[in-house]
Amino acid sequence: MAADTPERSAPPRPRGAYAKGIARRQEILDRAIEVFAERGADRTSLRAIAREVGVTHAALTHYFGSLEELLVAVYEESNAPGRQAGSPPEDATPVEMMIESARINRAIPGLVQLYSTLVASALEEGHPAARTFATGRFARLRTRLAETVRQQQAEGRIRADVDADAVAALVVAASDGLQTQWLLDESAPQHEALALLDRLLRPTD
Amino acid sequence: MAADTPERSAPPRPRGAYAKGIARRQEILDRAIEVFAERGADRTSLRAIAREVGVTHAALTHYFGSLEELLVAVYEESNAPGRQAGSPPEDATPVEMMIESARINRAIPGLVQLYSTLVASALEEGHPAARTFATGRFARLRTRLAETVRQQQAEGRIRADVDADAVAALVVAASDGLQTQWLLDESAPQHEALALLDRLLRPTD
Numbered sequence: 001m002a003a004d005t006p007e008r009s010a011p012p013r014p015r016g017a018y019a020k021g022i023a024r025r026q027e028i029l030d031r032a033i034e035v036f037a038e039r040g041a042d043r044t045s046l047r048a049i050a051r052e053v054g055v056t057h058a059a060l061t062h063y064f065g066s067l068e069e070l071l072v073a074v075y076e077e078s079n080a081p082g083r084q085a086g087s088p089p090e091d092a093t094p095v096e097m098m099i100e101s102a103r104i105n106r107a108i109p110g111l112v113q114l115y116s117t118l119v120a121s122a123l124e125e126g127h128p129a130a131r132t133f134a135t136g137r138f139a140r141l142r143t144r145l146a147e148t149v150r151q152q153q154a155e156g157r158i159r160a161d162v163d164a165d166a167v168a169a170l171v172v173a174a175s176d177g178l179q180t181q182w183l184l185d186e187s188a189p190q191h192e193a194l195a196l197l198d199r200l201l202r203p204t205d
Numbered sequence: 206m207a208a209d210t211p212e213r214s215a216p217p218r219p220r221g222a223y224a225k226g227i228a229r230r231q232e233i234l235d236r237a238i239e240v241f242a243e244r245g246a247d248r249t250s251l252r253a254i255a256r257e258v259g260v261t262h263a264a265l266t267h268y269f270g271s272l273e274e275l276l277v278a279v280y281e282e283s284n285a286p287g288r289q290a291g292s293p294p295e296d297a298t299p300v301e302m303m304i305e306s307a308r309i310n311r312a313i314p315g316l317v318q319l320y321s322t323l324v325a326s327a328l329e330e331g332h333p334a335a336r337t338f339a340t341g342r343f344a345r346l347r348t349r350l351a352e353t354v355r356q357q358q359a360e361g362r363i364r365a366d367v368d369a370d371a372v373a374a375l376v377v378a379a380s381d382g383l384q385t386q387w388l389l390d391e392s393a394p395q396h397e398a399l400a401l402l403d404r405l406l407r408p409t410d
Contacts, residue, residue, distance in 0.1 A: 112328070113325075113328045113329055116324070116325045116328050117325050117328075117329070119321070119325070120318075120321045120322050120324070120325030122389060123317070123318045123321050123388055124318055131389065134389055135389045135390050138389060138390065138393065139390060142386075142393070162401055162405075163397060165394050165397070166394045166397040166398045166401045167398075169383060169386060169394050169395070169397075169398040170379055170398040170399075170402055172386065173378065173379045173382025173383040173385075173386060174378045174379050174382060175378075176385070177379060177380070177381040177382040178375070178378040180324060180328065180378070180381070181343050181347075181374060181377065181378060183328055184327060184328070184336065184339055184340045184343060185340050185343065185344060188343065188347070188374055189368070189370050189371045189374050192370070192371040192374070193371045193374040193375040194375075195371075196367055196368065196371045196372065197375055200367075200405040200406070201405070204409060
């Protein structure tokens with residue numbers, strides 16, 4: 001799971017019953033985030049989650065539609081700007097950003113599990129919410145990182161002879177894959193491999 | 206999903222009822238592989254799979270224990286030497302091996318889905334068979350690729366100033382991650398990113 005900074009425009013301020021509905025949805029979402037942080041996003045039913053969150057199954061369906069849509073909401077909300085515990089410095093290279101994300105993610109294994117569950121669901125048939133989430137996230141992340149790569153190539157901080165889009169896809173892939181390996185086995189050289197990639201992408205003197 | 210070549214010693218030839226049991230297990234497994242190839246490894250019940258495979262739920266439980274153990278068996282059997290449609294040349298670099306795997310995997314999306322489902326399960330609590338599978342697979346693959354890296358470093362085909370274990374972890378991660386991105390969006394530069402990594406790892410002239 002790599003750093004996410006979803007672009008959001010500020011929603012208009014809602015009123016009355018609608019405002020109450022939004023507030024209630026947010027309350028449920030906040031509680032769901034706590035539940036997932038505590039016990040991971042193990043594949044479970046909307047009913048079981050409703051029980052733990054302390055709402056009815058009908059309420060969960062009303063506010064989120066399906067289990068999958070709730071999971072996407074939990075993930076996106078948890079990664080919203082301001083909710084994350086730290087962010088990489090402005091001038092970080094794309095790989096340095098991923099190293100910082102990896103550091104943050106170690107503290108929130110439940111969220112990382114949730115991310116990999118959503119991506120695995122996205123690859124299967126019949127999971128439109130997960131697929132929309134995963135496809136959109138990868139596309140946005142690649143676009144954003146490729147932009148950074150081009151800028152840092154112009155500044156002489158990343159070697160000029162590499163394709164920015166390929167670098168972006170590679171960095172996202174390496175970050176996701178190494179995180180998985182490390183979660184399964186702490187002896188996997190996650191940090192070393194990311195540091196190596198960072199070095200390989202620097203200009204040769 | 207990267208190239209797998211599980212090491213297996215030839216099992217002793219079994220006889221009588223035991224032999225029949227093994228043959229029956231193999232029959233079920235072969236049919237299960239067909240079922241997964243046709244419809245992907247969507248998260249479903251052992252009961253639903255038993256129905257499609259055409260055996261009783263009790264038989265499936267008898268031969269495989271749990272759905273997860275069946276999934277692991279399907280994956281491992283599908284990747285067994287001789288069952289795969291092609292293999293990279295002997296002198297391929299680790300990244301070239303992954304490029305060849307990616308080419309093969311495009312023809313078998315069901316198996317790739319199955320792989321990602323098993324890895325996602327492995328990251329959750331309560332999936333011991335998936336965890337054993339994924340942890341063991343990553344560890345073996347890293348060890349094998351690191352060996353190849355060292356050998357090719359000695360031959361001057363991979364740059365000498367990189368740590369073989371970090372390269373191995375990086376190549377496996379990049380391969381898995383890029384496959385996921387490509388499956389979700391064919392415009393993701395999977396091949397370009399793997400070719401770039403291959404180039405970055407070659408000795409600089």
